[in-house]
Amino acid sequence: MNNxxxxxxxxxxxxxxxxxxxxxxxxxxxxxxxxxxxIASNMINIITFVAMGLNDGVTVSFLALSFFDLMxxxxxxxxxxxxxxxxxxxxxLTRYAVDPYGLSVLVANIMILLIVTNVLATTFIAVARCxxxxxxxxxxxxxxxxxxxxxxxxxxxxxxxxxxxxxxxxGMVTGFDNTTKRYxxxxxxxxxxxxxxxxxxVIIDLLLPVSTQVIVVFCIVLMANSLQASSRxxxxxxxxxxxxxxxISFKENASDSDRLSGKERRVINQxxxxxxxxxxxxxxxxxxxxxxxxxxEFRIGRRYHNFYLVINFFRKHLEIFNATINxxxxxxxxxxxxxxxxxxWNL
Numbered sequence: 001m002n003n004x005x006x007x008x009x010x011x012x013x014x015x016x017x018x019x020x021x022x023x024x025x026x027x028x029x030x031x032x033x034x035x036x037x038x039i040a041s042n043m044i045n046i047i048t049f050v051a052m053g054l055n056d057g058v059t060v061s062f063l064a065l066s067f068f069d070l071m072x073x074x075x076x077x078x079x080x081x082x083x084x085x086x087x088x089x090x091x092x093l094t095r096y097a098v099d100p101y102g103l104s105v106l107v108a109n110i111m112i113l114l115i116v117t118n119v120l121a122t123t124f125i126a127v128a129r130c131x132x133x134x135x136x137x138x139x140x141x142x143x144x145x146x147x148x149x150x151x152x153x154x155x156x157x158x159x160x161x162x163x164x165x166x167x168x169x170x171g172m173v174t175g176f177d178n179t180t181k182r183y184x185x186x187x188x189x190x191x192x193x194x195x196x197x198x199x200x201x202v203i204i205d206l207l208l209p210v211s212t213q214v215i216v217v218f219c220i221v222l223m224a225n226s227l228q229a230s231s232r233x234x235x236x237x238x239x240x241x242x243x244x245x246x247x248i249s250f251k252e253n254a255s256d257s258d259r260l261s262g263k264e265r266r267v268i269n270q271x272x273x274x275x276x277x278x279x280x281x282x283x284x285x286x287x288x289x290x291x292x293x294x295x296x297e298f299r300i301g302r303r304y305h306n307f308y309l310v311i312n313f314f315r316k317h318l319e320i321f322n323a324t325i326n327x328x329x330x331x332x333x334x335x336x337x338x339x340x341x342x343x344x345w346n347l
Contacts, residue, residue: 102187
């Protein structure tokens with residue numbers, strides 16, 4: 001008689017199903033609230049920039065960034081609603097005609113597409129301002145309104161083109177649900193989609209964030225150095241003990257990047273703050289992507305499924321924050337933006 005005993009090892013996730021549901025409830029509410037703030041702030045941005053007049057590439061680039069951010073926070077609002085309805089289905093016997101979970105997955109993928117435009121637009125703004133600061137004579141007339149429009153349109157086309165293979169292999173289809181005994185619209189995902197997703201996600205979630213972050217950091221360093229050089233130039237030029245010959249010689253030897261006007265300094269500060277916020281909010285995505293590559297169980301459908309999703313839920317808070325906060329940055333560093341807001345809304 002064979003008395004062999006078979007032992008089954010169950011590998012538990014770091015986050016239990018109960019804890020996961022609680023996190024989803026909290027995140028759904030916070031996403032909805034933050035997204036509403038983001039919708040309001042970006043609408044203010046768009047209306048204000050249009051009222052200011054689209055006469056330069058800087059204003060056009062900020063307008064485009066606000067539009068991309070608006071699309072992202074609208075999608076995040078829909079994600080919050082879908083996630084909230086999904087938890088209602090889990091906790092109750094309620095079953096909707098459209099599967100909320102499927103909607104949340106679809107919207108989350110659309111948000112990935114939209115965040116690509118945000119990343120590229122932010123990087124463009126940092127690079128354009130950096131080039132105009134470091135080499136003002138060479139690049140002063142490079143980033144015109146028309147060229148900026150071309151760049152922003154190109155970013156949108158690139159994002160759609162690179163993510164279309166994933167969106168084309170998913171969707172909401174209506175079929176008979178054996179659980180509810182009625183027809184229901186639910187998520188459709190083909191088997192071969194996973195292979196397509198893995199290739200595209202290496203580009204979108206790893207290569208693009210890392211490369212743009214390196215570029216933005218480099219631009220921040222150059223712009224910060226230009227600000228310091230400008231400050232030294234302004235302080236030195238105010239010294240009254242210098243004789244006239246020395247003062248003239250100093251001004252002749254000063255580089256163009258040292259002679260920043262007050263308006264230029266405010267624009268640089270504005271871009272630096274926007275870039276720093278982007279870096280802070282973009283870093284978790286890079287870390288998650290690296291962890292996903294190095295740990296095979298840290299992904300959807302594997303051992304750390306819940307933990308992976310929870311970490312990404314909190315990452316989305318940072319992305320929504322990044323798409324919402326720019327209004328306050330513009331208001332602080334852009335005098336024309338601030339004056340337009342005050343006059344338009346009688347503040």
